[in-house]
Amino acid sequence: xxxxxxxxxxxxxxxxxxxxxxxxxxxxxxxxxxxxxxxxxxxxxxxxxxxxxxxxxxxxxxxxxxxxxxxxxxxxxxxxxxxxxxxxxxxxxxxxxxxxxxxxxxxxxxxxxxxxxxxxxxxxxxxxxxxxxxxxxxxxxxxxxxxxxxxxxxxxxxxxxxxxxxxxxxxxxxxxxxxxxxxxxxxxxxxxxxxxxxxxxxxxxxxxxxxxxxxxxxxxxxxxxxxxxxxxxxxxxxxxxxxxxxxxxxxxxxxxxxxxxxxxxxxxxxxxxxxxxxxxxxxxxxxxxxxxxxxxxxxxxxxxxxxxxxxxxxxxxxxxxxxxxxxxxxxxxxxxxxxxxxxxxxxxxxxxxxxxxx
Numbered sequence: 001x002x003x004x005x006x007x008x009x010x011x012x013x014x015x016x017x018x019x020x021x022x023x024x025x026x027x028x029x030x031x032x033x034x035x036x037x038x039x040x041x042x043x044x045x046x047x048x049x050x051x052x053x054x055x056x057x058x059x060x061x062x063x064x065x066x067x068x069x070x071x072x073x074x075x076x077x078x079x080x081x082x083x084x085x086x087x088x089x090x091x092x093x094x095x096x097x098x099x100x101x102x103x104x105x106x107x108x109x110x111x112x113x114x115x116x117x118x119x120x121x122x123x124x125x126x127x128x129x130x131x132x133x134x135x136x137x138x139x140x141x142x143x144x145x146x147x148x149x150x151x152x153x154x155x156x157x158x159x160x161x162x163x164x165x166x167x168x169x170x171x172x173x174x175x176x177x178x179x180x181x182x183x184x185x186x187x188x189x190x191x192x193x194x195x196x197x198x199x200x201x202x203x204x205x206x207x208x209x210x211x212x213x214x215x216x217x218x219x220x221x222x223x224x225x226x227x228x229x230x231x232x233x234x235x236x237x238x239x240x241x242x243x244x245x246x247x248x249x250x251x252x253x254x255x256x257x258x259x260x261x262x263x264x265x266x267x268x269x270x271x272x273x274x275x276x277x278x279x280x281x282x283x284x285x286x287x288x289x290x291x292x293x294x295x296x297x298x299x300x301x302x303x304x305x306x307x308x309x310x311x312x313x314x315x316x317x318x319x320x321x322x323x324x325x326x327x328x329x330x331x332x333x334x335x336x337x338x339x340x341x342x343x344x345x346x347x348x349x350x351x352x353x354x355x356x357x358x
Contacts, residue, residue: 014076015123018065021051027067028244030075035115036272040145042111042312043271048250050080050103052240058233063102066127068120077116077124081131087346088138088158088336091353094346098136098336105140106229107237110163110276110314110332112139113146121149128152136343139335141315155337158347159354164327166311168304174297179324183297186290193289195258199302202250202270205242209253210235213267213280220281230279241269248306254299256282256291264291266299274310275303296325 018024024031028047035041043049054063068077080102085095101112116124129152137152141161166174173180200209217230241251248270256264264282268275277299282291300311313321321327338344 014069014071015127016067016069018067019063021054024051024065024067027069027075030069030073031067031078031115032249034075034078034117037117038113038115040111040113040143041115042143042274043249043269043276044103044109044111045113045115046249046271048241048244049107049109052237052244053103053107053109054080054082055240056234056237065102066124066131068116068123077114077120079114079116079124079128083135088140089350089353092346092349094342094349096136096138096343096346097340098138098343099132100138100140107234108229108315110141110161110312111143112141112332113143114150116147116150121147125150125152132337134339136339137335137337138343141332142335144331144333151335152337154339155335156347156351158334158336158351160331160333161315162317163315163330163332164313164317164321165330166300166313166321166325166327167309168300168311169309170304172304174300175324175326182290183294186294187298189289190256190286190291190294193258195256195263195286195291197295197298198255198257200253200255201247202242202245202252203247205245205251205253207239207242209255210238210242210251212255212262213253213265214238216262216265216281216283217267217279218281219283223284223287228279252303253280254295254302256286256295264295266295268299270303270306270308273308274312275299275308276312276314278314293320293324296320300325 031047035046062083064081066079067075069075081099082102083099085097087093087095103109104112214232214235221227238251245251250269252268252270254266255262263286266277266280268277303311313327315332336347338347
């Protein structure tokens with residue numbers, strides 16, 4: 001396939017390939033409407049996330065977004081791609097050159113898919129096959145409900161990731177009766193010590209709040225002796241999410257504050273009727289008062305009041321998600337279409353790694 005030059009290449013009526021985020025500005029609302037209409041879609045497939053990640057890249061990558069539109073301008077399919085050279089897993093030290101979803105990777109996006117209306121499926125699959133060509137294609141976290149008809153021949157599932165979810169809403173009790181009683185006691189103790197809770201919706205999110213969440217997350221990781229990708233290097237990315245936020249859509253946080261300073265936070269993303277709990281942290285001095293449990297419990301109650309019906313804990317089968325909160329398993333899947341000896345070797349090693357862990 002001949003690669004067009006320029007930032008945007010029109011290849012057919014109603015089909016364009018965009019190679020800069022700015023060239024997609026006029027299509028962002030239509031893209032959001034498309035994502036909202038596709039089953040299994042999430043905030044991680046919206047232009048907010050994908051273009052924010054593109055704009056905040058700290059290393060150069062080949063990236064592009066193919067868009068199919070109807071004659072009236074309605075967006076009917078979006079395929080965001082990025083060409084990278086990186087490890088498929090930290091424990092598999094073999095860098096692989098491959099195509100992948102733009103917006104996945106260092107920012108740990110879950111629930112990936114290509115938002116495509118059914119009547120565009122054949123066109124998208126044919127274009128994707130031609131565009132990727134002889135290259136490898138790695139899809140690190142595809143929603144299990146993603147359209148299987150868009151997978152290319154030779155694509156194999158390597159692993160699945162557990163992404164617990166909790167149904168919330170009027171009349172739905174979270175956790176056991178004993179747990180709810182305990183949370184009430186914990187919260188009274190926190191209130192007596194001068195701590196109050198404050199919800200920050202997407203349209204009120206600020207860089208100061210994001211900096212606070214990053215600080216508290218780092219403090220929590222220091223206590224645990226672990227690290228995550230959610231750190232100062234990704235601050236610019238989260239600021240871009242904030243810039244695209246609107247009422248009911250984007251980054252939101254529940255803060256625990258004392259004397260005007262935050263001592264705990266739950267941070268995530270609102271999209272449609274789902275809140276995706278992305279990260280957070282709290283001052284270790286309040287761990288004995290169960291501040292973490294109170295924050296998550298109250299965040300669940302807060303978003304339920306906003307009309308959310310799913311609290312998504314995202315990837316990871318940490319015990320607290322099941323007991324006391326009672327989440328149920330949902331899975332993302334990792335797929336690879338290897339087209340080089342290195343990709344095949346790395347994919348096999350990754351498959352064996354996950355298989356050994358059960």
